[in-house]
Amino acid sequence: VKMAMEKTVFKWVHIPVDLAIPIQENESPVNTCLEDDTLRDEIRELLGWPGVDSTALTLPVERHGFIAVSLYSDVNAAQQSVNTRAVSLCSAAGFARMDLHGDVCLSRYYDDDAAGGVAWLRKDLTAAECTEKSDWIRASAKDNAGRKTTPQSLSSLLSSSMGGGGGGGGARAPPAVM
Numbered sequence: 643v644k645m646a647m648e649k650t651v652f653k654w655v656h657i658p659v660d661l662a663i664p665i666q667e668n669e670s671p672v673n674t675c676l677e678d679d680t681l682r683d684e685i686r687e688l689l690g691w692p693g694v695d696s697t698a699l700t701l702p703v704e705r706h707g708f709i710a711v712s713l714y715s716d717v718n719a720a721q722q723s724v725n726t727r728a729v730s731l732c733s734a735a736g737f738a739r740m741d742l743h744g745d746v747c748l749s750r751y752y753d754d755d756a757a758g759g760v761a762w763l764r765k766d767l768t769a770a771e772c773t774e775k776s777d778w779i780r781a782s783a784k785d786n787a788g789r790k791t792t793p794q795s796l797s798s799l800l801s802s803s804m805g806g807g808g809g810g811g812g813a814r815a816p817p818a819v820m
Contacts, residue, residue, distance in 0.1 A: 649672055650671065650672055651669040651670060651671055651672060652669065652670060652672050652749075652750075652764040652765060652766050653667050653668065653669055653766040653767060653768055654667075654668050654669075654670060654681065654747060654748065654749040654750075654764075654767055655667055655668070655747060655748045655749070655767055655768070655769050655771075655772050656668055656685075656688075656689075656745060656746075656747050657725060657727050657728050657731075657745065657746050657747070657748065657772065658725075658745050659722060659723050659724075659725040659743070659744050659745050661726070661727070664769075665727070665769045665772055666769065667768055667769040668688075670684050670764070672763065672764055673762075673763065673764055674763075675761065675762055675763075676753075676761075676762040679762075679764065681714075681749055681764065682694045682696070682714065685714050685747050689716065689745055689747075691716040691717065691718070692716070692717060692718055693716070693717035693718070694714050694715070694716070694717065695714070695715050695716070695717050696712050696713065696714050696715075697712065697713045697714075697715070698710060698711075698712055698713075699711045699712065699713050699732065699735055699737070699748070699782055700735075700778055700781065700782045700785070701785075702751070702752065702753035702754065706778075706781060707752075708752055708753055708754035709750060709751070709752055709765060709778075710750070710751055710753060711748060711749070711750050711767065711778055711782075712748070712749055712751070713728070713732070713742075713746055713747070713748055714746060714747040714748070714749070715742060715743075715744065715745075715746045715747075716743075716744045716745065719742075719743040719744030719745075720743055721743070722743040722744035723743065723744070724741070724742065724743055725742045725743060725744060725745065725746055728740075728742040728746045729741075729742050730774065731772060731773075731774065731779065734774035734779050734783060735778075735779045735782035735783055735786065736782055736783040736784075736785065736786025736787060736789065737782075737786060748767055748772060749764060749767055750764070750765045750766065750767035750778075751763065751764050751765055752764075752765055
């Protein structure tokens with residue numbers, strides 16, 4: 643009986659701001675849990691960013707099989723050119739007012755804390771899936787239909803929560819922007 647080999651790498655996508663550079667697919671080692679995930683550090687080192695901000699484009703909910711997609715950007719990208727490909731993807735996903743500057747990266751992950759087994763794990767996201775017609779883009783657009791909000795980056799959420807007082811109700815605090 644052949645046993646399926648465990649995956650040792652996952653695919654993630656880099657969308658350069660420069661339209662002359664194609665969307666790039668990258669591979670990184672698969673993590674075993676959220677705490678040993680190294681993607682943010684890899685992106686920071688690869689692209690020379692001082693820090694990496696993350697934004698949830700989809701949420702890991704049951705109707706999506708607990709699979710979600712996150713967008714990563716340079717914390718200092720505001721002075722860079724608008725990334726029209728990333729803005730177009732986000733617009734197709736139902737986020738009409740996303741203002742993305744510089745290069746961005748996208749990754750997919752599985753997150754089901756109630757699973758009893760693997761609770762958080764990186765999954766493949768390919769360059770071919772980074773089109774306005776992709777299933778995950780359509781699912782996000784359906785989720786966001788009629789909403790007038792845009793997703794908030796982790797740094798925005800952290801800065802707004804710092805001044806807001808209030809507790810987390812026992813929820814685990816999000817990781818710091820690195």
